[in-house]
Amino acid sequence: MLELRHVDTYYGNIQALYDISLEIKTGEIITLIGANGAGKSTTLMSISGIIVPRRGKILFKGQDILGMAPNTIVQLGISQVPEGRHIFPALSVAENLDMGAFLRRDKKGIEEDRAYIYELFPILKQRRNQPGGNLSGGEQQMLAISRALMARPQLLLLDEPSMGLAPLVTRQIFEIIKKINKEQHTTIFLVEQNANLALQVADRGYVLENGRITMQDKAELLLANTDIQRAYLGI
């Protein structure tokens, strides 16, 4: 579904990504793990078109999307939940969801998706008229994921969904991620520092170090890998 080929991304003259190549197949949950500053968010921002890579190709369903405007990329079916959630603080919960469906015109489909989300997260229904900024961290993460789902994406990019959340809430969020993958057939690209959790839900994983992909394998093999255990799992 998505393929990055030899992608180099720069911030000004500073290179952040070196020759990134990876592939995500339809229906998979793929994770990208790595330390702080390895370039995980940069990878997602390169896919979403917020930062345009200097070299390489980003193929979405065979079409090169590198250099396309962010709104075109959303229209094609890629939505991102950015790091730090980025809830519109003064918009109500319901309006935040409306913004997720900004490019859609099918009123009926939007209402169906809204109902599905309220079923998935009843707390959001309860709080639908409150400003998004008033929600707790966990609720904001639920809202951020829901807002991305309102675009009915084929590929969902998740950046550090566990950040700043209590372990119990994190587990709940990861359960929902699996559920979305199964029920909505949404392909998921999950970027995480919490490698342990991410590898438990993912099919395959990539390891990013200082802007380079250093390892890739099936998730259970990465979990069992002693180097990975030492570096990322704290075992």
Next chain:
Amino acid sequence: MEYFLELVFSGLTRGSIYALIALGYTMVYGIIGLINFAHGEIYMIGAFTALIIATVLNMYGLPLPAVLILAAIAAIVWSAAYGFTVERVAYRPLRGAPRLSPLISAIGMSIFLQNYVMLAQTPNFLPFPTLIPEPAFLEPIASMVGTTDLTILLVTTVVMVLLTLLIKFTRTGKAMRATSQDRTMAFLVGVNVDTVISITFVIGSSLAAIGGVLIASHIGQINFYIGFIAGIKAFTAAVLGGIGSIPGAVLGSFVLGLTESFATGYVSSAYEDVFAFSLLVLILIFRPAGLLGKASIEKV
């Protein structure tokens, strides 16, 4: 009592005009964090456009209300075109540049537009025709509040209601609010941020044009410099109310208008600016973010 009411109405009229201009400052600031110093000139261009169109239409002997409406529409269209172009030419190329660069560019644009109008028209004051008729049935209250004042108040109220509805309920309005709250996220949900910014300039410029037509008809003369003075006052009102806040701009404008009106009426017209800016200083001491502005908390 009658004198007091007269001052209240005159303050509200001033406040309305300030509000129509201040909204443009505050909306643009809310979306791109820029003080658009060329905004006063957009208002001035609105007044000039109305003058030209009204002069031509008056020659054909159209009835006054028709002249007023057509001149206002022409002013709105022309000012909106200028606002749109100013953003394209002077600010868009500097997106992502340090904050000071677009600010300097804005000041340059302001000076350029003033001098352009001065050269293309005249440096002298031009008489502006009375476009708002004074019907006989309003004679009894005419000493307190003229038809022009009433028209200004009415038009401003209608415009504010329409703007509020637009921002609260339409797709464009939501996109504008979303963009002002979190631009990166607006990109990520698929908002075309450049279009939203252009729309903001077009709306702000249209409001300024309406203000330009109304006040020119009220005062009866215009020149290329009126935008600078009105712009400074409206900008003060926007800061007073809390820059970036739309209700704040309206509130700040009325507070400023009334203050000036009372200062003129009870002290001396020579002191109106002293009172206006003293008020600004006082409010900024006790509420640095303005009356309705939110103190921004930098999260680390």
